[in-house]
Amino acid sequence: xxxxLTIGIxxxxxxIKGGVVDIVESKILSQQKVDTFALxxxxxxxxQLNLIxxxxxxxxxxxxxTGIGIGAPGIVDNDNSTVKNPPNFTDWTxxxxxxxxxxxxxxxxxxxxxxxAAALGEAKFGAGIDYQNFLFIIWGTGVGGGxxxxxxxxxxxxxxxxEIGHTTIDYNGPLCNxxxxxxxxxYIGQRYLSERTRQKxxxxxxxxxxxxxxxxxKGNLGLIEPYIISVAAEQGDPFAKEILSEAGNLLGVAIAxxxxxxxxxxxVVGGGISAAGEYVFNAxxxxxxxxxxxxxxxxxxxxxxxxxxxAGIFGAASLVINK
Amino acid sequence: xxxxLTIGIxxxxxxIKGGVVDIVESKILSQQKVDTFALxxxxxxxxQLNLIxxxxxxxxxxxxxTGIGIGAPGIVDNDNSTVKNPPNFTDWTxxxxxxxxxxxxxxxxxxxxxxxAAALGEAKFGAGIDYQNFLFIIWGTGVGGGxxxxxxxxxxxxxxxxEIGHTTIDYNGPLCNxxxxxxxxxYIGQRYLSERTRQKxxxxxxxxxxxxxxxxxKGNLGLIEPYIISVAAEQGDPFAKEILSEAGNLLGVAIAxxxxxxxxxxxVVGGGISAAGEYVFNAxxxxxxxxxxxxxxxxxxxxxxxxxxxAGIFGAASLVINK
Numbered sequence: 116x117x118x119x120l121t122i123g124i125x126x127x128x129x130x131i132k133g134g135v136v137d138i139v140e141s142k143i144l145s146q147q148k149v150d151t152f153a154l155x156x157x158x159x160x161x162x163q164l165n166l167i168x169x170x171x172x173x174x175x176x177x178x179x180x181t182g183i184g185i186g187a188p189g190i191v192d193n194d195n196s197t198v199k200n201p202p203n204f205t206d207w208t209x210x211x212x213x214x215x216x217x218x219x220x221x222x223x224x225x226x227x228x229x230x231x232a233a234a235l236g237e238a239k240f241g242a243g244i245d246y247q248n249f250l251f252i253i254w255g256t257g258v259g260g261g262x263x264x265x266x267x268x269x270x271x272x273x274x275x276x277x278e279i280g281h282t283t284i285d286y287n288g289p290l291c292n293x294x295x296x297x298x299x300x301x302y303i304g305q306r307y308l309s310e311r312t313r314q315k316x317x318x319x320x321x322x323x324x325x326x327x328x329x330x331x332x333k334g335n336l337g338l339i340e341p342y343i344i345s346v347a348a349e350q351g352d353p354f355a356k357e358i359l360s361e362a363g364n365l366l367g368v369a370i371a372x373x374x375x376x377x378x379x380x381x382x383v384v385g386g387g388i389s390a391a392g393e394y395v396f397n398a399x400x401x402x403x404x405x406x407x408x409x410x411x412x413x414x415x416x417x418x419x420x421x422x423x424x425x426a427g428i429f430g431a432a433s434l435v436i437n438k
Numbered sequence: 439x440x441x442x443l444t445i446g447i448x449x450x451x452x453x454i455k456g457g458v459v460d461i462v463e464s465k466i467l468s469q470q471k472v473d474t475f476a477l478x479x480x481x482x483x484x485x486q487l488n489l490i491x492x493x494x495x496x497x498x499x500x501x502x503x504t505g506i507g508i509g510a511p512g513i514v515d516n517d518n519s520t521v522k523n524p525p526n527f528t529d530w531t532x533x534x535x536x537x538x539x540x541x542x543x544x545x546x547x548x549x550x551x552x553x554x555a556a557a558l559g560e561a562k563f564g565a566g567i568d569y570q571n572f573l574f575i576i577w578g579t580g581v582g583g584g585x586x587x588x589x590x591x592x593x594x595x596x597x598x599x600x601e602i603g604h605t606t607i608d609y610n611g612p613l614c615n616x617x618x619x620x621x622x623x624x625y626i627g628q629r630y631l632s633e634r635t636r637q638k639x640x641x642x643x644x645x646x647x648x649x650x651x652x653x654x655x656k657g658n659l660g661l662i663e664p665y666i667i668s669v670a671a672e673q674g675d676p677f678a679k680e681i682l683s684e685a686g687n688l689l690g691v692a693i694a695x696x697x698x699x700x701x702x703x704x705x706v707v708g709g710g711i712s713a714a715g716e717y718v719f720n721a722x723x724x725x726x727x728x729x730x731x732x733x734x735x736x737x738x739x740x741x742x743x744x745x746x747x748x749a750g751i752f753g754a755a756s757l758v759i760n761k
Contacts, residue, residue: 190733248595271701272701282695286607296729371606372605375601377594378600379595409617410598
């Protein structure tokens with residue numbers, strides 16, 4: 116019997132991950148990864164893309180493939196093919212990535228922004244499967260996201276929608292790398308959160324009990340990263356728990372604003388830092404619930420993402436079906 | 439020749455305004471208004487609605503009417519007929535207003551939230567006529583709005599979308615009447631802005647030149663309202679100008695967050711306070727432009743609404759055509 120197989124590709128700044136997805140069975144049959152070589156320019160990246168797709172196709176019959184879906188950083192044009200200004204990619208202003216891959220493999224190719232693809236993955240196969248409308252947040256290096264309306268990605272008129280991380284929570288807040296002040300990302304993005312934690316540790320009064328974070332980084336506060344904070348929290352460290360709940364609380368501020376404007380009630384949160392678990396989720400939920408409008412409050416749900424690293428692959432694969 | 443006439447009704451908490459609109463000619467042919475009697479309960483309001491519609495229809499042939507559109511405060515259900523919890527309306531939890539009016543007049547009736555209707559009015563006949571996608575803001579008693587996507591109102595899954603006023607600009611900010619802190623409405627809604635102005639006047643050092651606002655209210659600072667501030671600003675009062683540009687600046691913070699999330703570039707601002715003109719608009723534009731993402735910045739436009747008081751009538755009338 117001929118299966119319907121789709122290739123889902125998740126292009127990151129350091130690694131390209133890909134999988135062969137059986138959409139009907141909701142399963143990734145096999146996975147590969149290769150280096151991105153983002154700093155070597157677009158043609159190096161395209162070579163790596165070709166490489167991973169070829170490797171993925173090797174074990175299957177060509178006529179079982181219905182298409183290739185690609186999630187990539189940056190803004191993806193309304194042609195669902197051209198990728199513009201992906202951050203941390205050298206010499207990449209605008210590349211019609213979809214066209215190149217389509218020519219190479221003679222299959223339909225659909226390209227989408229990586230966070231949007233992950234949102235779609237959670238919508239079709241993950242935490243959002245029961246919800247037609249939700250806000251997806253991916254909280255790791257930065258704070259990104261996607262908006263799912265009627266089971267589809269809301270791309271906005273120019274394909275750049277879902278920039279949850281640049282929602283202001285304090286107009287006098289810290290400077291963000293986007294140039295604005297007080298964006299939620301400038302409080303809880305990986306680098307910012309680590310730096311805030313370092314500063315707060317240094318400001319602790321000497322008589323305060325030493326945080327486990329300091330032991331975990333062996334006194335080198337420059338090594339603090341969110342993963343360390345969450346390990347310390349799991350070991351019961353009150354300072355680390357406090358840092359994570361403050362971060363969750365702040366994320367809740369941004370989420371509430373967005374739910375109010377869009378009249379959404381469901382939030383799916385994924386990404387590395389959200390894996391810190393209950394401290395974070397309880398804080399987000401409490402903050403969102405205390406801040407949203409009365410009409411929204413009773414139905415608000417903050418749900419952990421389900422697919423982890425594979426959300427991008429699943430989402431990219433389902434782009435082909437959705438198109 | 440038989441014209442296509444539509445009735446557009448704008449239900450406010452104190453006055454119901456209505457007009458007979460010739461959609462093809464983009465013209466209001468005649469207008470009426472009646473008291474709302476919102477405090478006397480739904481049946482009193484419905485009587486007034488019947489009254490104004492009958493008055494409007496009097497001068498025309500019944501067979502020229504294609505339908506009745508109604509903009510009302512509160513959340514309008516996805517049936518485009520039921521109005522839920524309009525603020526300042528007594529004993530009104532849920533009323534299927536559309537059904538009652540439809541029975542009475544035997545014409546198609548479409549009901550929509552008032553701010554959404556005004557947004558649609560500006561989209562079809564006003565400042566938004568050249569734009570398929572924009573954010574509409576109505577800045578008066580409160581800060582409300584609507585989101586126009588692909589020339590249509592974005593209602594959200596439950597009809598409550600567009601609550602621009604409850605976008606947080608400072609998570610530690612002043613308490614808002616919605617229960618949240620630091621909503622933009624809690625800085626620049628009519629009552630809040632008047633109160634902020636009063637407080638700032640009282641805090642002015644004695645040697646500072648006296649603001650024209652004080653003369654205009656004859657020393658009674660309880661009488662300050664946005665209209666007074668804008669009159670003072672027009673007379674060159676630096677304090678009043680400063681108040682208005684600060685308000686515009688703050689509104690720009692909320693707008694920038696929303697443009698980033700939705701990838702919109704056009705903002706149409708209407709409502710009583712926005713009539714204060716250039717001080718306000720220059721400040722909003724500057725603030726938005728300095729805060730939005732690089733991808734949005736070059737195309738950002740903040741445009742004054744065009745239809746003033748009639749946006750609601752035009753928008754309500756065009757609901758019928760759009761349905």
